[in-house]
């Protein structure tokens with residue numbers, strides 16, 4: 001057999017880092033899940049079991065905690081950028097690093113209508129994401145979110161589709177449209193108000209989903225992508241994956257009941273999976289910013 005080691009990277013996945021700022025009565029909290037992956041010539045470790053160039057994944061985990069203490073967490077994007085640059089700039093054999101961060105949101109508990117200083121409640125399902133790729137020639141920041149679950153109860157249709165001998169789907173001129181959106185967007189720069197930009201993109205995604213009439217989820221993704229590029233100049237590319245969370249009209253005719261779009265069966269699978277990439281004209285090259293680990297969570 002002739003085989004060669006074609007590519008490799010290694011790191012520590014899903015280090016759970018919770019950073020609390022407690023130097024004032026009103027504490028601040030950021031809750032992260034950090035995954036690091038180092039790139040470089042580590043072939044000897046794979047081929048010969050030689051660890052001399054290998055910074056252990058245990059050390060990578062420790063670095064995430066130490067950086068949270070020493071540098072704080074101003075945003076998932078900034079934290080991922082610091083860590084990725086550290087590995088590339090300060091660790092000899094490392095020529096590239098990929099740091100993926102998920103952030104879980106906590107809202108302050110309201111006590112008599114007032115935000116509590118040191119008690120939070122986990123908010124919703126939605127997860128904020130950041131993926132930073134650092135190399136010798138620069139750093140690329142991709143921000144995003146997943147599990148942003150949205151539903152509109154009208155303003156959506158799906159008609160005029162191609163049919164063949166296997167088609168049973170009825171045309172719909174007024175249907176429920178729901179998805180659990182995954183969106184990731186690439187920034188042109190690395191020194192941004194990441195929290196502010198994140199909030200703007202999220203707002204544009206939601207308002208576009210609400211306001212635009214949908215002829216298909218495909219069109220809705222395009223509308224959302226175009227709106228984000230229009231409203232947020234820092235974004236040069238946005239990628240979507242949107243499961244179509246089908247809501248089928250329940251058949252109430254056996255019971256002599258009409259069902260004019262009021263009672264639905266929410267199916268969890270199978271689901272349509274609609275994807276799109278929308279890029280600003282003249283966007284800089286993405287390099288390997290979109291290259292994910294095979295085992296990425």
Ligand SMILES: O=c1[nH]c(=O)c2[nH]c(=O)[nH]c2[nH]1
Nearest residue numbers: 158169215216217218244272
């Ligand atoms: O928005 C939709 N896009 C499709 O491609 C599709 N296919 C389908 O069965 N329902 C839908 N809905």
